Amino acid sequence: MARVHDSITGELRAFIEAQPLFFTASAPLAADGHVNLSPKGLDTLRVIGPNRVAYLDLTGSGNETSAHLHENGRITLMFCAFQGPPRILRLFGTGRVVLPGDAEWDALAAYFPAYPGARQVVVADVHRVQTSCGFGVPRMEPAGERDQLLRWAEAKGDALPSYRREKNARSIDGLPAPVA
Numbered sequence: 001m002a003r004v005h006d007s008i009t010g011e012l013r014a015f016i017e018a019q020p021l022f023f024t025a026s027a028p029l030a031a032d033g034h035v036n037l038s039p040k041g042l043d044t045l046r047v048i049g050p051n052r053v054a055y056l057d058l059t060g061s062g063n064e065t066s067a068h069l070h071e072n073g074r075i076t077l078m079f080c081a082f083q084g085p086p087r088i089l090r091l092f093g094t095g096r097v098v099l100p101g102d103a104e105w106d107a108l109a110a111y112f113p114a115y116p117g118a119r120q121v122v123v124a125d126v127h128r129v130q131t132s133c134g135f136g137v138p139r140m141e142p143a144g145e146r147d148q149l150l151r152w153a154e155a156k157g158d159a160l161p162s163y164r165r166e167k168n169a170r171s172i173d174g175l176p177a178p179v180a
Helices: 010-018 064-071 106-107 148-167
Strands: 003-005 022-026 036-040 045-049 052-057 075-082 089-098 118-132
Touching: 010 045, 010 089, 022 064, 036 064, 045 106, 064 075, 064 089, 064 118, 075 118, 106 118
Parallel strands: none
Antiparallel strands: 003 118, 022 036, 022 075, 045 052, 052 118, 075 089, 089 118
16 A cells, blocks of 8 residues: 655665665656656665755766756656565655756765766655555566666766767757756
């Protein structure tokens, strides 16, 4: 059964911190726009407070979440228990993007490892915390982290800013996505 919480409790924080994978979902306002759902891994998520989380977003092939947050601020993060008791946790909120060079960058970036390719921190202010059963989620054992994204970013080196300007400055629906 689904349960709604006012905030991220200590138990839910421990659950979040134990997950090797989480998902972000966002969407544009346009009815014909594309809903985006992205898996995230590595050590990139932090619970900042009972109603705030942040994750370090690494350079990738697109930048949909940033564009959607810039347009309307809506974001949902989801965590699934692939081990132990079944559980799904969703954090519904409003988000914003903090870029390198922004006033908050240094303080937020300090929460995370210094990964190559770090392009922004997504901060979500959570207004609804909801758990559900997760009975349909399969049990799986993590085999380990993949390092291809980090190796790709290292190899790009000084070319990453131009890559972001070329590949990450607009969503697939044409919305602007601020990049550094």
